[in-house]
Amino acid sequence: MSGLADLKLGFIPLTDCAPLVVAKSLGFFAEEGLDVSLSREASWATIRDKVAVGALDGAHMLAPMALAAAAGASGGLTLDVGPSLIAPMALNRNGSAITVSKALAQAMRAADPEAIGEQPASAAALAKVIAQRSGQGAAPLTFAVVFPYSMHNYELRYWLAQAGIDPDKDVRLVVTPPPRMVEQMRAGEIDGFCVGAPWNAVAEREGLGEIVIAASAFWPGGPDKVFGVTQAWAHHYPDELRAALRALIRAAAWADDAAHREDLIALLARPEHVGVAPEALARALSDEIVFHRGGAGVPRREHALWFLSQMVRWGQVSAEVDLEAAADAVYRPDMFRAAALSAGPMLDPNQVFADAPGELAPLYAGPAFDSQRAGPYAAAFSIGRARV
């Protein structure tokens, strides 16, 4: 009817869906000749499956989710031999955080007042609380993450293990979708969680929890979500994909611009997008999440390899898997680059991908990550279950 290519893109209510919401609401997709409808989805598994079967053309995705199938993890129950996913663009860096309940924060402070004051906060105080509780025969503490294959799962596990807490033995880990974290903490079902913005700030604003460590303190500029499509879709619709990427890159740049912050917050606060109080959105947007600066949109091979190393570390993927091949099959910086370069005067290529985006910043503690040796890195931790 309109002559535009129709695309249906999925997202989960999180601050880092911003590039999709902005590209749609500000008409960037339309200017590229795309008639995009956004579909707010309730679970990551639904996003993955709908993209895989073509009910969605592309989506806001957990980066490790896109990688899981390629690495032979059961990243898709039904679809492990089905269409493979690719990530031609990263949607953001930083944005997640670990939050503990008020009661747990108090117990941590009482157990080790110094450790909880450290910057960045280690889990040493938590380790003491866990030891005390186990001495008293109390039930293990419960922590929630958003999906088994997520930055949030690996971030929380890493942080716990670094203080000597075995995430599979000393605590109970459960999976809860982002919008449900806060209600579960209120109900006392979980003692802590790792989730993306704005849900940590929402818990804090409601007086339920305290943020103990933000992603940028865990790993400055660490990766988070990607834009994912199937390999087959990218193959059949290369022009649409490039157009969508251009619109998303422009949207990411727009979202990063401090001059647009209030407009962005108002846009995301709408019920059909994230649907939370503007103040809760403001927090991570002011000094945490990066959408575009410093080549944030480039899906970096090193990031993929770090995620894969954590899958090996936690026994989700066999150590035999060729991690580099999996990373290269899914992460497609070449597509990002081609789209950015084709954008013409609307985007300054130098600014867009600041190509060669420097060295990775180190994670807050633990062995140094060497992307050339992701396998040995995965096995270098004292707590882990690398299957050899």
Place this chain on the structure above:
Amino acid sequence: MRVLVIDPDPARAALVAEGLAGVHPLEVRRSARFDEREAAEFAPDVVVIAAESPDRDTLESLREASQANPRPVVMFVDRSEPGLAEQAVRAGVAAYVVDGLAPARVRPILDVAMSRFALTQQLRGDLAKVKADLEARKTVERAKGLLMKERGLDEDGAYRLLRKLAMDRGKPIGAVAADLLAFAGVLKGDAS
């Protein structure tokens, strides 16, 4: 066979139970949300869950925690049946089966769930469309009234003007009418 249907919509779950009436023995239980303890107590052979349920992620993660959970769940849809998973996802249903149950026994459940889910989705879609059409018609009537009053047109003239505006702008007539009413409100100063 014990079937757990996770769906906040009782009508839809009831349709699944009804559709399985011929299966013996059969026990169908519905829960609005997936609760691990409740599920462990009921010990279902199959879990049928609405694809739009946020609890899907929780359910799926139980496979991961197989050490903690002695009864891992997996999606039953067999690789040997190409297209079945696609159909299920499109119909809005995801099915999980407790390890050890033969896929063949679960197939009829998924078939029923798929057709029932698709039916309710269609009904719901039709209802939403009817509501939207009605709303658009009301808006057009109000816009016509406004034009008749402000421009001294008769009803037919007002409608023709709206239709022309819609065609010039390439927008549905309901949208043009809504814009007109919104701007009229602004001019009268009643916009916030």
